[in-house]
Amino acid sequence: MLAIRPTCENCNKSLPSDSDEAMICTFECTFCKDCVEHILHNVCPNCGGGFEKRPIRPKNAIKKYPVSTTIVYKPIDENSFNTLLLKYKDVHPEKR
Template identity: 60%
Template structure:
């Protein structure tokens, strides 16, 4: 099950579980669409892979399978 991390690892923008702007790589590194497009140029700085839109977990499943509350922030990522 995906963690659904709560924010962009680059700019720390909130990315709630239903955000259509969340992007993930195969290791679940999580960034907003703006940082992926403008800063990272679709290359994950952690693993070198590309990004896909993060799936949205149905609201009725969040009670039993909540999103993560752990924020991850890269210190070397300069947001646009």
């Protein structure tokens, strides 16, 4: 089950469970749409994968399956990320 993390790992923007701005990679690294599009260019800085829109957990399921309250805030290191970005930016996620 998805953790539904509460914030963007890069800018710490709030991403509540019903946010349509939340993007995740296959390992549930969570970033806001703005960071994914304008800073990360669809390259996860943690695993090199691509991003998809995070599903919204139905409100009636949140009580039984609560969302995470753990904040993962680790802004990207531009120098180390730039190497990964140059390697994968023009490679479709399925081919990375």
